Amino acid sequence: MKDVAARAGVGLKTVSRVVNGEPGVTPDTERRVQEAIEALGFRRNDSARVLRKGRTASVGLVLEDLADPFYGPLNRAVEEVARAHGALLINGSSAEDPEREQELALALCARRVDGLIVIPAGDDHRYLEPEIKAGVATVFVDRPAGKIEADTVLTDSFGGARAGTAHLLAHGHRRVGFIGDQPRIHTSVERLRGYHAAMADAGIAVRDEWVSLGSTAPERVTEAVAAMLSGPEPVTALFAGNNRVTVTAVRALSGREHPVALVGFDDIELADLLGITVIAQDAAALGRTAAELLFRRLDGAADEPARVELETVLIPRGSGEVPPSAVR
Known part of the structure; x- marks a missing residue:
């Protein structure tokens, strides 16, 4: 540090202020100190700094x-x-x-x-x-x-899931399936709660077979999609509880003669090109x-x-x- 101070023509305290990002140094002085640091290859001694500041x-x-x-x-x-x-x-x-x-x-x-x-x-x-x-x-x-x-x-998982489910209901759907993550996960529980709230707002009683929680492994999600789309009264829309569920649901639904409505929680790569409606969180x-x-x-x-x-x-x-x- 003494060499840096000598080369820049400043005191040790000024070098310390520049190195530690402290105020009180003019732009011209800071420039000269930085040039001296680069020229001499100076590196701050963080071990000493820890001992001094306790961080x-x-x-x-x-x-x-x-x-x-x-x-x-x-x-x-x-x-x-x-x-x-x-x-x-x-x-x-x-x-x-x-x-x-x-x-x-x-x-x-x-x-x-x-x-x-x-x-x-x-x-x-x-x-x-x-x-x-x-x-x-x-x-x-x-x-x-x-x-x-x-x-x-x-993130407001409850409000987001409620809005996403309400969006499907607003487009005429009454049999809406929910595929989510494991039930011990807070976000999964909140998104399921938002789904139930939107369905209740519409006066629709949710059937047990319309809800599937568990691992986001592709095999499990694919089976859940297939189950919800089978039987005499299949769901006509799906709400996917997170990005991994959405990706697998898109794959499971591809190639079907008739499309199934889908809203996913979380934006995913290429969703804009694939036309996937999402509830996006930042x-x-x-x-x-x-x-x-x-x-x-x-x-x-x-x-x-x-x-x-x-x-x-x-x-x-x-x-x-x-x-x-x-x-x-």
Whole structure:
């Protein structure tokens, strides 16, 4: 650092301010310091910084599945906010396994991350209470924490599913099927609740055979679609509970002589070209909002845990507008 200061013709404190992004440095001085840093190949000593400030400038993100397209924009948004705050993002997948979620979250805490953003796989997060009390800022996103009070950022799954089902009903459908994720997952339960609310609003009693919850594995979803479309009174429309269900439903419905109306929760790649009507949620906004809330806590905000709920958007593209008379 002394060499950088000498080359730029400034004091050590000025170099420190530039390196740590602190105010009080003129643009011209900052430019000279940055040029000296580049010329000398200077790298900040983060270990010393940790000892001095008690923070590691790193945050952890526990996702469900990094391979799921929904989590890509969310992950990127968290990373961008972290970068803007001079922090490194470390992430990992729970694979929807509560034990793996706990193992990963505690491993990140053991590596002294300053904060955690968690997409819950389990429904009991009391294991994080000691970490939170020790100062690890924690925000839950997409699903709420279980058995503890904590900052939470969600999508309005209930309202979105209600709007999507109502859209199918508005186009004349009365036999609407719902295919969702596992019943222990918060978003799955909320979307099923929204479906039931829309059906009740229309005065329609939901039959047991119109609802299927379970794994999003293609085999299971394909079987559910086939079952709902068989029998003397098949459904004339389907509401798919998430992006993975929607993709399999599109495949299962392809090649049919008569189309089946379909609305999916979550936008999917090529949905605009395929004409798939969706209830879209903003995954990037979820990640950005959660990360901004996390860094607000790290900056000292001590108010009561916040619950932020983001709205969804209905995007009609054709599949949800197929009339029941076209279905056989």
